Amino acid sequence: MTSITAIRVHDVRFPTSLTMDGSDAMNKDGDYSAAYVVIETDEPGLSGYGFTFTIGRGNDLCVEAARQRGIPLIGRRVRDVVGDLGGTYRELASDSQLRWLGPEKGVVHLALAAVMNAVWDLAARRAGKPLWRLLADMTPEELVDVADLRYLSDALTRDEALEMLAEMEPTRKRRIAELELRGGYPCYTTSAGWLGYSDDKLRRLLQEAVDEGYRHVKLKVGADIDDDVRRLRIAREVIGWDAALMIDANQVWDVPEAIEWIGRLAEFKPMWIEEPTSPDDVLGHAAIRKAVAPIGVATGEHGMNRVLFKQMFQAEAIDYCQLDSARLASINEILAVYLMAKKFGVPVCPHAGGVGLCELVQHLSIFDYVAISGTLENRVTEYVDHLHEHFVDPCIIRNGNYVLPNAPGYSAEMFEESVREYSFPNGSHWVSSAAIEGLALEASVH
């Protein structure tokens, strides 16, 4: 009888602020970080790995919250925990004292995501399947049983969810074969477009993206309108007018300001404007969408929970749903959002980048195509080219596609050496002199 013997949570931080990777109008100096959960068992070689993603300070809060979230699992039989993934989720989510601190948002929700991501990884490893395949092998009833449909019945009933899944079930295998044949699931790159990059670096990285086969690129905007116009002009010069250009404001604008600013960038024909305003503002996104059409509105990387997405769909506020695999409470909540998106006809283009988010979202997009949406139309999943070297089973990109992962699990495992080196504050990286300089820089921000 295999049991869970321990939950270890690590505070892993990478010093990305030193190179301005990830710099945007709201987040100028992030140190991409993970509250990294390892579920240990007494079966040799069987562990579960998961995380939530943060950008530095406060990662320790998620680490401690994940530790508290995970306590009920210690000593449980693995068979019981992964044999009832809906029940496990509901039990961890139902702690009413921790719930008060959200509810279902912020640090305690990020922590639930981290722990349940590790539980799902454990389930997939135990089954010997990559996570997308574990999900694709579940019946519609099994999928609906693990989905968190609470507070959603005015938008999506259990029966509607079952019906949508059942309709796609007979043809799942065909779509898996199709994805393999076409080389994977389409992605776009944000690697070129960080605000902190010079025009020369921007031009060079955009050219590289085109050369690598990308048909979609994304640029950060929103700090300075003249800079934005100049950078978008460069982008169109390099990628031409057939490729898709997305822009991302990272929540810097009020609603009227967003409408005005986007209007000044319309000549560059962006496919979408991402995070034009507060991620909580359903009605604001709806107003912006109405005003800037045919430019699409996209948001979701800070979409706190399924209730927020329900309203985004009900209010027809978004053209693209960018759910986040480490902010929503793992597959249980993500499934609910995918099912609503299907019903409301909104394509899901998951947020990725950060630390390990690309590793997770490939599983989600593949499963979505196979079992829920059944289409690639208007769908493209984010890819950012950094920090993959720390993962045991990193995502593989070829010709602008995520290649289908084969290894068992959710691809969330980091190399032990990476965890050791970048553990904060006592990992070897952070005690070195370069890191001390980084900390001095960080302290000077205050």
Place this chain on the structure above:
Amino acid sequence: MTSITAIRVHDVRFPTSLTMDGSDAMNKDGDYSAAYVVIETDEPGLSGYGFTFTIGRGNDLCVEAARQRGIPLIGRRVRDVVGDLGGTYRELASDSQLRWLGPEKGVVHLALAAVMNAVWDLAARRAGKPLWRLLADMTPEELVDVADLRYLSDALTRDEALEMLAEMEPTRKRRIAELELRGGYPCYTTSAGWLGYSDDKLRRLLQEAVDEGYRHVKLKVGADIDDDVRRLRIAREVIGWDAALMIDANQVWDVPEAIEWIGRLAEFKPMWIEEPTSPDDVLGHAAIRKAVAPIGVATGEHGMNRVLFKQMFQAEAIDYCQLDSARLASINEILAVYLMAKKFGVPVCPHAGGVGLCELVQHLSIFDYVAISGTLENRVTEYVDHLHEHFVDPCIIRNGNYVLPNAPGYSAEMFEESVREYSFPNGSHWVSSAAIEGLALEASVH
């Protein structure tokens, strides 16, 4: 030159779960707790006190988050910090790495509330005024300068806010005199209605409330419809049909379920149904409100930030705004919500109870009447009769009114002895044998 020398944050927890005080359909066993902030200065006798409120586990997360939020204040001149309360707020709120963990919600936002509550307390103490008076002595320009209006301009512009405040300014003094004459600001009591209380205790406490002069009482509902019907019948027998009866479901229902359940309780003519569903569900509240009229819809104790309230107003989703003084980021954000409520014609009836929330909200309601709303119509502020003995300047209730507080500050200071005794886990209460039993009970919940 007085400077801030330290920020100390205490994890204070009261074992309220032992007596079922505070039990409702969602929160069955809360231990009312505070992440309690003390801003120390080098001027003898001058400190600032503030807190956020939680219900037990995870209070430590808020304590650590408040410690991190407060770091930038250490070493600053008190004059600079309290002389620019808008700038102080914006600086603490703008940490982009901590922002990622919300943004503006959950643990990091509760922590900002705790620290800024202490800053406002410090400002009022230094001025030698109770907080409501400090606010009532500020000009419209000064008030708008400290208010956080970001993301609100599609609902409320700076000029509109100024105009509303300017209109009420000449008559502020008259309304202060009126409040003093009528004995204070009207309140209602929730002390009678916790779900965990027996029918006999309910009947006795309701009779006591009537005898003490309350014209409004509130009962928890939502666990069992037959229990609800029986308890509301008892309530009407005791308080009659002229007094107001409010009911509170603490988020247990989906939208369709809420509409059906409230329909079955309509015969008892509740004045409002509080928290019928997820606090995040603006459109859900709007749908419920439409369906259950003339029963009013109230929510806000879990209203995460001003953007949520903006939408509640825009969507005409609520009849009563129950903002929370320890969940919104102190006066800076609360002011913005009051100003929007005024523009949209929604009465603000703040959430209270917990630990020390009554001590805070009396200042808010009094200031609202004096400088913003100018009316008591449909307005009544929550009062719960426990844990006041731990506060140095506890609120005083007479004949169902909050008596105007006189002592300088925000009434947030706890007795040092209470802080020591109930500090978790090493305070004398928690190391005593009774507490160990309580912890065993708590552990058995998992």
